Amino acid sequence: MFKSKSFSQIIPLLDKTRHKGQNGKIASIGGSFEYTGAPYYAAISSLKGGGDLAYIFCTKSAAIPIKSYSPECIVYPYLLEEGEYVLLENAINKLVSSTQIMHSLVIGPGLGREQITGRTLESLFKQNNSIKILDADALWHISQKPNKLIAIIQEKSHQFILTPNAMEIKRLLEYFDIQYIKPDYDSLNVINVDVNYKQIGIENGYAGLMAELSRKLNNVIIVSKGQNDIITNGKVGYAVELQGSKKRCGGQGDILSGLIGLYSYWAQEQKVDKIEGCILGCVVTRRAANMASNQEQYSLTTPKIIDHIGQALNSIVTDQ
Secondary structure, three states: OOOOOHHHHOOOOOOOOOOOOOOOEEEEEOOOOOOOHHHHHHHHHHHHOOOOEEEEEEEHHHHHHHHHHOOOEEEEEEEOOOOOHHHHHHHHHHHHHHHOOOOEEEEOOOOOOOHHHHHHHHHHHHHOOOEEEEOOHHHHHHOOOOOOHHHHHHHOHHHEEEOOOHHHHHHHHHHOOOOOOOOOHHHOOEEEEOOOOEEEOOOOHHHHHHHHHHHHOOOOEEEEOOOOEEEEOOOOEEEEOOOOOOOOOOOHHHHHHHHHHHHHHHHHHOOOOHHHHHHHHHHHHHHHHHHHHHHHHHHOOHHHHHHOHHHHHHHHHHHO
């Protein structure tokens, strides 16, 4: 259990001596013909959360729509669509080369489920050594049988963070033949309490289930999204139960994955466990969602939550 109000250990000071990119170069890997909003939400959230540079690697059909959302994100159309296998080797080389300089990769929002995408992920997982946040369609790919992705995650588990929702958790549990149990947040075994989160036991119940799944993946960090966010690496567990938004508009998970991509890098830079960056991501997302929800009520949409990320982070800095 890390000390109360410890986020100050990982949040960098606003210092004029720092150079562009030092506060975070975060890449969102996703964006397809059907889905262009999700990768943008993840990328722009990493900027609004304190990062310096945001990149999006998407398909050609998604590139122009995403570029039109904002000039803030650097967009590369390096992902392929089904039927473009002749271009695969060159596309993978460009993707792997371009992502080497990234501090973390947020993989999955708007990615798509084509077979060619799974081939791309296999090469990216093997060759890239940045922090990798797996969300949305990336979690779908790793839950399919058979696949080569699970073995890579187990081998390089210190590089991966999984951010599944309830359905994605069920798929991952089914992959390992583990029976799902519905979370009972009122029965969490609370060990220590901070103003923003709780340390919880992981011996049994839903927290124990998430810890078991983590251990199946060689103690990978799992951030289980729900009424409470449950975070574990199979050794320790935490719960974030702060009030978020009262309306579940689409895109909030993309915000969280983008922020975790940034804050896990901040934690790593300070030689602090990346699980603390995950907790900070959950707290900022929920604070921003609550601020926006109180203002927008029924008309709440994800861009309004993104607009409050800076205020939410600053409120934590002030508390420290």
